[in-house]
Amino acid sequence: MKYGDYEIKRYKPKFVPQIANLERHLWSKDIPRNISYFRWKYEENPFAKEPVGVIALYKGRVVGFRGCFVSKWKAGDNESQTLLLSPADICVHPDHRRRGLFTIMTESIIAEFGDREYNAFINLSSNKLSIPGYLKMGWIPVADKSFIRRDSLKAVLSSIFMKKIKFSLYRGPVEYGRFGDIEVSRNPKADEMDSIVRKQKILSDNGMRLFKNLDFFRWRFQNNRRKYVFYYYWRNGAVSGYVTLRASGDNEIGRIIDYGESSDNAIEKILRFIIRNRQYDILNIWNINLGEEITRALRNLRFDMRDFGKRTKGSEGRLPILIRPLKKEYREANWFINEVDIRNIANWKIDEICSDAC
Template sequence: MSVPTRTATRYTVRTFEPDDRETFLSMYDTVFGHDRSSGWFRWKFRENPYVDHVPVLVASADGEPVGFRSFFAQEMRVGGLVRTAFQPCDTMVHPDHRGRGLFDRMNERAVERYADGEPSFFFNFPNENSKPGNLAHGWREVGTVPAYYRPQNPLSALEGQGSTGLTARDADSRSADGGPATAVREAFETAIATSHRAGDRLLVGSDSEIAVERYETPPADVLAAIYHRSVPEMIHTNRSAAFYRWRFDNPAHTYAAYVARRDGDPIAALVVSTVGDHVRIVDTLPRTIESEDAALEQLLASALDDHADRSYVEAFGETVPTPLRFRFYPDTRFPLSALVQPTARTLLARDLEDGLALESSSISSWRFSRLDLDTT
């Protein structure tokens, strides 16, 4: 009697092909729990103005895609230079094929593919699962960029943590129309929002020369003009009008902008995006925020007032002038570190033979907002 032999799975790593898109999107939902459309894929990879191909590598098992290593192309300013960089993103391996070294194999192929020519370097903020693999393939840790949170509604925030102390009867009463718990809750929420607004107004100086305008769609040309008024020396994404038009065309998010003008001239801007029960500060301009901190504070107060009903406001990197003054707390320090899982990101960089030596740079050499991240 013959014993059947088990055929070993043959894994290969190759470049992306058009037929891989549907598998990519299906696996994205499986791995990350988010439904992404073909329009989102087209925007992020095919219509990206800084690359002439789909920068995705595919791990296949006997010819079937089981893993993807993707890159988000960006144009970066490094001092007086403008260089293309790739930010690794959306890396995934199907659960049935993990532990087979596919992440390492895709990383190796990526370094081989892009070692000559563009991009000039990689940079990213890997999670704890992918960080060791990046370090093993030449990435170097640069430093940590904190995320900031401003609690707007402590009641909702605590509910999200499951620590309100409300009994089941309280929860039922709260959900009943006109119930006493609902009335008490609404009174607390109104008092909190009123307190925030009053506090923000006290923090912001009155400047009658500054007019604040709100845009439902961020005005790309205006934002680019403000950016070019004061370009920082630190490493950051190059913000042209074309960049803004493409970046804010992301179909997974919607954005609104606030612009400050003095004598009719735009001098500062702030861009926000609403996500579920909270709002994100996506970008502030100029990127040398200290050069127009008074105008930015007025824009921040306007945006916070418009979103006072949100549970919290999130900011990343260097976006909010004097964060603690406006009650933005870093998630790496008490009190938030005791309540939430820190999401501060550790920056890793890898040079690709362009002589920039970014692997040995310090975190103070970089300047980030959420707009520099692939996920916003």
């Protein structure tokens, strides 16, 4: 479609090098790395039949890109599944900003994919600049992202030193290997993680929760823009629990993004090991309808259960989760997926692994 001097088109593989070049303004300056990241996120996603994205062309060159991250969710009961889209990686060349490309590309996504198998948008990585635009286009906030965290003594002391003499104590490499019942690895054990998820008790089967299977675990952690550390709890010769952390480059912050257990207290034992070995100065986790097992573990390990939604080290600040039906003109019925009202945050189980930015 034409939009002034621009042409808005669906993504095609031939445009990937130009998109990777454009995304230097958002991702990295390394174009081959950007290409690899794009292919992982949009072309290799096991739940996406096709990449969901549009581009803005100016005189034949890509000057804008709007993508959507496809995720599969269980909706309402264990048998029902649905595909959701997360708006992601919006980037407009600096010379072409403030010309309405954000809005027109997003509207093009709605028009192009609104009648397909996707049911709704869920925005988990919006920022303060993009949120007003989404609200104008019909998204609604259902909750603020909040965090709970645990600071080590070293983190507290470092904060004091940084303020007074601008010196940081943050250090400490992660040691990989087997340490008794705990294994620390750079690699996901997809088969074991899948097995644990299938064995887990689902405390509530009438809400929205991320669908995770073997294909998911084999694919999800190939993201070359993030550093993951995998912790496994071994019992009777088998893995019976895992915790996945997204680590900052210097291991200052460990974000608990995914976890599971098929034996009692496996998650707590893993986190206790992490804390005892002082591998991170700050541990944090999204606090959005946390399950009983992880909540119990966090309390026992003296995590600060207060809301850290404000901007603090290790958090992103108080930003909302945004929801919208995919239909261009939506009705009341479109807010329901398999009889689940997606406007009610109590119906969602959301961990950081659900976010495209994780």
